[in-house]
Amino acid sequence: MNDTTAPQVSLFVTCLADLMRPSVAFAALRLLEQAGCEVSVPTEQTCCGQPGYNSGEFASAIPLAKRTIELFEHAEYVVAPSGSCAGMIAHHYPRLLEGAWRERALALAEKTWELTSFLTDVVKLDTAPAHPTALPPITYHDSCAGLREMGVREQPRQLLKTLCDVEVAEMHQSDVCCGFGGTFCAKMPGISAQMADDKLASAAATEAAILTGGDLGCLLNLAGRARREGLAIEVRHVAEILSGDLYGPAIGEGDH
Amino acid sequence: MENHSELFYALSHDALSDGPEVKRRAAMAQFLPLMRDMAMDEFGAFEELRQHVKRVRQHTLDNLDYYLARFELEATNNGNQVHFASDGAELNSIVLDICQQHNARRVAKGKSMVTEETGLNHYLERGGLDVVETDLGEYIVQQAGETPSHIVGPALHKSRESIRDLFLEKHALGERELNEPADIVAEARRVLRETFLTADVGIIGANALVADTGYSMLVTNEGNGDLCANLPSVLIVCTTLDRLLPRGEDASAMQRLLVRSATGQPQTCYTSFYSGPRREDDSDGPLETHIVLLDNERTDILASDYREVLQCIRCGACMNHCPIFAAVGGHSYGSVYPGPVGSVLTPLLSSLEQAEALPNACTSCGRCAEVCPADIPLPDLLRDLRHDLSEQKVTPRRWRFGMRLHAFVAARPGLYRALTNLGFGLLARLGRKKGSFQHLPLAGGWTSARDFPAPQGKTFMAQYQARQAIDE
Ligand code: SF4
Numbered sequence: 001m002n003d004t005t006a007p008q009v010s011l012f013v014t015c016l017a018d019l020m021r022p023s024v025a026f027a028a029l030r031l032l033e034q035a036g037c038e039v040s041v042p043t044e045q046t047c048c049g050q051p052g053y054n055s056g057e058f059a060s061a062i063p064l065a066k067r068t069i070e071l072f073e074h075a076e077y078v079v080a081p082s083g084s085c086a087g088m089i090a091h092h093y094p095r096l097l098e099g100a101w102r103e104r105a106l107a108l109a110e111k112t113w114e115l116t117s118f119l120t121d122v123v124k125l126d127t128a129p130a131h132p133t134a135l136p137p138i139t140y141h142d143s144c145a146g147l148r149e150m151g152v153r154e155q156p157r158q159l160l161k162t163l164c165d166v167e168v169a170e171m172h173q174s175d176v177c178c179g180f181g182g183t184f185c186a187k188m189p190g191i192s193a194q195m196a197d198d199k200l201a202s203a204a205a206t207e208a209a210i211l212t213g214g215d216l217g218c219l220l221n222l223a224g225r226a227r228r229e230g231l232a233i234e235v236r237h238v239a240e241i242l243s244g245d246l247y248g249p250a251i252g253e254g255d256h
Numbered sequence: 257m258e259n260h261s262e263l264f265y266a267l268s269h270d271a272l273s274d275g276p277e278v279k280r281r282a283a284m285a286q287f288l289p290l291m292r293d294m295a296m297d298e299f300g301a302f303e304e305l306r307q308h309v310k311r312v313r314q315h316t317l318d319n320l321d322y323y324l325a326r327f328e329l330e331a332t333n334n335g336n337q338v339h340f341a342s343d344g345a346e347l348n349s350i351v352l353d354i355c356q357q358h359n360a361r362r363v364a365k366g367k368s369m370v371t372e373e374t375g376l377n378h379y380l381e382r383g384g385l386d387v388v389e390t391d392l393g394e395y396i397v398q399q400a401g402e403t404p405s406h407i408v409g410p411a412l413h414k415s416r417e418s419i420r421d422l423f424l425e426k427h428a429l430g431e432r433e434l435n436e437p438a439d440i441v442a443e444a445r446r447v448l449r450e451t452f453l454t455a456d457v458g459i460i461g462a463n464a465l466v467a468d469t470g471y472s473m474l475v476t477n478e479g480n481g482d483l484c485a486n487l488p489s490v491l492i493v494c495t496t497l498d499r500l501l502p503r504g505e506d507a508s509a510m511q512r513l514l515v516r517s518a519t520g521q522p523q524t525c526y527t528s529f530y531s532g533p534r535r536e537d538d539s540d541g542p543l544e545t546h547i548v549l550l551d552n553e554r555t556d557i558l559a560s561d562y563r564e565v566l567q568c569i570r571c572g573a574c575m576n577h578c579p580i581f582a583a584v585g586g587h588s589y590g591s592v593y594p595g596p597v598g599s600v601l602t603p604l605l606s607s608l609e610q611a612e613a614l615p616n617a618c619t620s621c622g623r624c625a626e627v628c629p630a631d632i633p634l635p636d637l638l639r640d641l642r643h644d645l646s647e648q649k650v651t652p653r654r655w656r657f658g659m660r661l662h663a664f665v666a667a668r669p670g671l672y673r674a675l676t677n678l679g680f681g682l683l684a685r686l687g688r689k690k691g692s693f694q695h696l697p698l699a700g701g702w703t704s705a706r707d708f709p710a711p712q713g714k715t716f717m718a719q720y721q722a723r724q725a726i727d728e
Pocket of ligand 1: 630
């Protein structure tokens with residue numbers, strides 16, 4: 001494709017998608033292309049610096065923030081299949097940097113989007129992918145950064161409705177943290193597990209077969225806890241569901 | 257109250273394994289946000305009022321010298337004696353002195369977090385005084401020999417059954433069994449009435465100090481503050497100097513936010529302004545009134561990067577909405593101020609070393625900041641404290657080193673790809689069958705509570721670059 005009017009999107013893959021679940025990034029690629037975007041993937045990208053930043057290791061996060069700015073600031077749009085990485089760029093880079101770098105961070109922030117909100121609010125994707133069978137009931141966890149830093153709430157629900165013809169089975173307190181919190185889950189595993197259990201209990205009460213959300217961090221936490229507790233619920237990233245990629249193992253599931 | 261926030265890990269661990277308590281806390285965590293949300297929806301203009309009150313608070317803090325001087329002048333003109341205490345010990349000794357000058361034997365106290373902060377009750381008791389808390393929740397925790405677990409609901413952690421058992425044990429009840437909540441309340445009221453009538457000194461806190469009139473404002477739901485303030489012949493108001501506001505209307509604007517945020521009510525049952533001692537034609541009121549203004553690190557905080565925390569109006573909404581507070585309860589924090597705002601304040605009032613766990617007891621989920629009526633960026637302040645912890649090398653070396661190593665590798669894409677392709681490729685092969693690992697070296701924090709999902713296969717970048725190569 002070489003359409004000059006097509007939105008030019010640089011995909012921010014996110015390190016968790018890159019390392020743990022590439023299908024999320026491929027799903028994002030497909031969805032963006034379906035929406036008529038011309039997508040590029042800067043291959044020098046690694047990590048947005050969030051682990052260091054949230055641990056208070058600002059000196060570790062700053063060089064990574066500057067690298068990301070350099071790699072992405074020439075894009076028309078930057079899209080990430082993660083509210084928390086998008087939030088890191090849009091919300092926290094300007095806080096972390098000073099002077100001219102801060103200006104560049106602010107300019108980048110302007111054009112940085114979380115995937116589902118980009119698909120609904122910017123390019124207005126409404127062509128349905130082929131879903132040969134009706135989807136099972138799905139419940140949605142609102143990840144904190146996506147919700148509070150990037151304003152993602154209705155967008156994934158709307159996409160699930162229009163693209164997949166599925167209505168989200170809303171869980172109680174879907175907007176309360178699942179206990180992931182980056183290094184928090186490793187520093188305070190007991191509290192984190194309690195929070196994940198609360199979330200999983202809310203999800204189970206909806207009788208949904210799939211628990212989805214827009215952030216791999218939360219989903220890895222929830223899937224890991226569900227596996228530990230022997231719960232049957234499947235955990236998948238919303239981009240995978242939206243792009244029709246539902247047939248491989250869910251997060252944490254084996255290759256049966 | 258003694259600070260033992262260094263025990264956070266141990267206390268929270270115990271709290272998590274206390275079955276019935278976990279259920280009660282979960283129920284509160286559902287109920288309190290609901291009340292607050294309903295009140296805010298009904299009110300409508302939350303954001304405007306919040307920004308207004310925030311500006312007023314910031315303005316007052318920016319000009320604290322001026323407003324303090326003004327307040328002192330007006331309050332003195334009203335007949336109050338105004339005292340300044342630089343730390344908790346000084347506040348305690350000022351209060352004991354006043355009590356001793358009047359040969360007081362019994363003190364009736366309204367609810368006050370500041371005197372919890374200074375440990376005033378024990379100090380007065382050691383000085384031979386009988387001190388009775390008159391807020392119902394405070395009275396209950398006092399009887400139980402405990403400390404408040406929440407700044408608005410001090411006895412939030414106690415079940416009705418445990419309160420009944422406590423009264424059965426501590427009060428001479430005869431045949432009465434206190435089976436209904438109303439009976440429990442009536443029993444407390446009986447004891448507290450006696451206290452109000454026999455106390456020589458009343459001690460209350462203040463939600464706001466009004467600079468241009470020299471009045472102090474107190475909101476309560478039980479009216480006990482008014483009885484403490486008006487029945488004993490001596491009144492002592494204890495608060496911190498950051499409670500100042502320029503005018504009465506600022507206090508009332510703040511109060512509208514405070515009450516809705518705290519309990520979801522549009523108003524508390526009692527909002528009172530105290531001007532000073534009884535005047536000649538007054539029929540009641542104290543004969544002598546004192547106001548003790550505590551600093552205890554506040555002026556240092558004001559001069560620091562953490563000054564926004566002084567905007568706090570002590571509504572408790574941040575703790576009601578914090579999932580970590582809900583999971584572990586207020587006592588786990590080991591300090592007077594629990595929850596998100598406490599995790600900012602406690603290290604500043606004590607030390608980073610002692611309170612090291614608290615800034616880390618946060619997932620940066622942002623729910624506290626979303627509801628905070630004073631618009632304090634609590635997660636940002638907590639993250640800044642983590643930064644201080646790291647700078648001052650309080651953070652364990654392995655964490656600091658790990659983050660630096662991560663950044664070193666992530667800044668070098670060639671190295672990053674080589675290492676991640678190797679490591680995650682191996683993990684993917686090992687984990688393909690089962691899909692996740694129960695144990696993983698170097699990920700003990702993660703796998704102590706959950707399985708580690710196996711990577712799917714080759715990294716995205718490896719797959720993507722291979723595809724690009726084919727396309728070309
Ligand atoms: S920090 Fe904000 S939400 Fe928490 S108690 Fe203070 S004013 Fe209320």
